[in-house]
Every structure is written in structure tokens, then in C-alpha cells.
Amino acid sequence: MAARDLAIGMIFLVQTTVGILGNSSLLSYYLFLCLTGCRSRPIDLILKHLIVGNSLVILAKGVPQTRAALGLRHSLGDLGCKLLFYVHRVGRGVSISTTCLLSVLQAVIISPWTSRWAELKWNAPKYVSTSISLCWILQMLVNVIFPIYITGKLSNKNITNNKDFRYCSTVRHDKATDSAFAALLSFPDVVCLGLMLGASSCMVLILHRHKQRVQHIRTTNASHQYSESRATKTILLLVSTFVGFYMLSAIFQVTLSVVDNPSWFLLSTNSVITLCFPTVSPYVLMCRDSRASRLCFA
Structure with missing residues (x-):
């Protein structure tokens, strides 16, 4: 086996x-809260599904990549490759x-309650479950086209027309088709990225205004405000x-979509970043939540 x-x-x-340990520990923490009758916040429900999505990515991407890199050769076959890539794409999309x-x-x-978003602020938590269900359905539908072009390496008859991904391969098309295919799959990601940046900008602005407003004012609900501020900073x-990781991954994904024979370094680096x-992410959440870190690391 080569050193690289x-x-x-x-x-x-x-x-x-590390990823499986962190996500399983954090998911166990939230399940423990449910079993002990603790009041669950809408954000906790979203975090549970985020953890599930992350776990799917790690299992469908990390495990086969580890086996392939360490030389543990095995044939997944067409069905196995299609399933792995589909689970990875759905998990990534849900994340x-x-x-x-x-x-x-x-x-x-x-x-603020006085803003024009006051009605949405009141009703938003009610639609969290529906929104999460739509996320899963959308990702399963958008990525259903993805496994069509994935095949097992040992079942390929026309190897010259396939793009090698170490343990599986995909049918190679012309650059225009591959670019259009990549753009179609990336569109939901770009929309989510735009919403994230917009929401983050709003949160930063609201925190800044709140800090200026209460800088010289003592309030009776300071602990609640501190809790909300800490949760906002965590998010x-x-x-x-x-x-940060998505932008790096997007650069490599675009490169992979237009390169006919991606190099070992390009494939490995893209997988590591993915x-x-x-x-x-689970350790970011645990480090910002003292209760979760105490229970999980115990």
C-alpha cells in the first residue's frame, strides 16, 4: 500500500x-431529553434531523472511502453503489x-415583537415539523435522478466511458450535459445558502442593536436574554x-463535474472536505451547550 x-x-x-461518535452522542442526548419529559424546543427537533443527515453522510461517504483508501477492496455492485450515492446525496441535502x-x-x-415579522414570529414554531418533512421529501425527489448514472466498477463493460470514483463510477457525458446536471443538483443548495446568509446577516444586525439598546439597562429577564443570545451565537x-466548508466543497464539485479523469488528490480532497x-458540527453544538457537553462526554 502506498504511503499516500x-x-x-x-x-x-x-x-x-470522530463523526459517528459525536453525532451519536448528541442524538442520544436529545433522545434522553425526550425520555425524561424535558420540554423540547422547535430548534431541538431541527437539530435531531440535522444530526441524522450528518450521520447518513458519514456512513455513506466516510466508510466506503476509508475502505477504498486502505485497500480493503470489495465490490458493491450497481445496486450498492446507487444506494450509497443516493443516501449520501439525501443526507447531504437534509444537512x-x-x-x-x-x-x-x-x-x-x-x-423584535414590534417588527413586521411579529406574526411570523408567533406562528413559525408551529410549522417546523412540516418544514422538516418537506426538506426530506424535496431531497429524496431532487436526488432520485442521481443514482441513474452510478454503476459498480466491476460491472462496467465500457470503462473508457466512465468516470472513476475509486469504489464506484459514473457514466461520462459531454461537458455541457455534466455542467447542466451539476447546476440542477446545486440549485436547492444555492437557495439554502442564500437564505442562510440572509438570516445570519439579520441575526448579526439584531444582536448588535440589542447590545446597544441594553448596554446601560439592567433587566429582570437577563438570563433569558443571555440564553437567546448564546443560542443565536451558536447557530x-x-x-x-x-x-466555509461548503464553499470549498463547491469549488471541488464544480471541478469534478468538468474533469473527465479526476486525479487521486482531487477525489480525496473533495471527500475529506465533504x-x-x-x-x-456536533462538537460545535456540544461546546456551546454546557448540558450537552457534560452528558455526552460523560
Whole structure:
């Protein structure tokens, strides 16, 4: 086994192990809150689905990439490759959608009651479950076209017309078709990214105005305001982490869509970046929530 394969295999192994541990611990924490009868916030429901989406990405991307990099050859076949890629795309889409929903909901929650968003602020938590269901349905429908072009490597008869992804491959088209295909799949992501940036800008502006307003005023509900401010900053940190990794991943995704024979370095780097947010996000949430960190790390 080449040294570079061993190195990248260990990176994938660490990412997968740390990611599964973090997401499973945080999901167990929220399930523990439900079982003990603690009052659940709408944001907690979104976080549960975010964790599920992240877990799907890690299992469908990290595990096969680790096996391929470490030389553990195995044939998934057409069905296995199609299923893995589909689960990865749906999990990734749900992760993006729920992060977007999380930032928009928090921006609505902390908006002043006197604003024109007051009615939306009152009704928004009621539609969280419906919005999450729509996220799952939309991602499953949008990505249903994706497995059509995925095949198992050992079942390929015309290898010259396929683009190799180490453990699976995809049918190669002309650059115009591949670019249009990439644009179609990226459109929901771009919409979510725009909403996230808009909601984050609103949250930053609201926090700044609130800080100026109460800087010299002592209030009886200071603890509640501190809690909301801390939750908002946590979500801003989570969104910033996502946007940073997403922009890097988008650059590599565009490159992969137009390159006929992507190199080992390009494929490996794109996979590492893709796994970064699902791996890091649960620890961002735990570090900002003292209760979760105490229980999970215990």
C-alpha cells in the first residue's frame, strides 16, 4: 500500500470515527431529553434531523472511502453503489436544508415583537415539523435522478466511458450535459445558502442593536436574554462553519463535474472536505451547550 493511500485512509478513518461518535452522542442526548419529559424546543427537533443527515453522510461517504483508501477492496455492485450515492446525496441535502431552516427560525425567534415579522414570529414554531418533512421529501425527489448514472466498477463493460470514483463510477457525458446536471443538483443548495446568509446577516444586525439598546439597562429577564443570545451565537458559528466548508466543497464539485479523469488528490480532497462539516458540527453544538457537553462526554 502506498504511503499516500495509508495517510488519506487514516484521515478518513479518524473523520468517520470522530463523526459517528459525536453525532451519536448528541442524538442520544436529545433522545434522553425526550425520555425524561424535558420540554423540547422547535430548534431541538431541527437539530435531531440535522444530526441524522450528518450521520447518513458519514456512513455513506466516510466508510466506503476509508475502505477504498486502505485497500480493503470489495465490490458493491450497481445496486450498492446507487444506494450509497443516493443516501449520501439525501443526507447531504437534509444537512444543508436543516441548517438553513435552523438559521431562518432563529432569526425569526430573536426578531423584535414590534417588527413586521411579529406574526411570523408567533406562528413559525408551529410549522417546523412540516418544514422538516418537506426538506426530506424535496431531497429524496431532487436526488432520485442521481443514482441513474452510478454503476459498480466491476460491472462496467465500457470503462473508457466512465468516470472513476475509486469504489464506484459514473457514466461520462459531454461537458455541457455534466455542467447542466451539476447546476440542477446545486440549485436547492444555492437557495439554502442564500437564505442562510440572509438570516445570519439579520441575526448579526439584531444582536448588535440589542447590545446597544441594553448596554446601560439592567433587566429582570437577563438570563433569558443571555440564553437567546448564546443560542443565536451558536447557530451563527454553526452556519459560518457550514458556509466555509461548503464553499470549498463547491469549488471541488464544480471541478469534478468538468474533469473527465479526476486525479487521486482531487477525489480525496473533495471527500475529506465533504466530511468536515458532518464531523465538526456536533462538537460545535456540544461546546456551546454546557448540558450537552457534560452528558455526552460523560
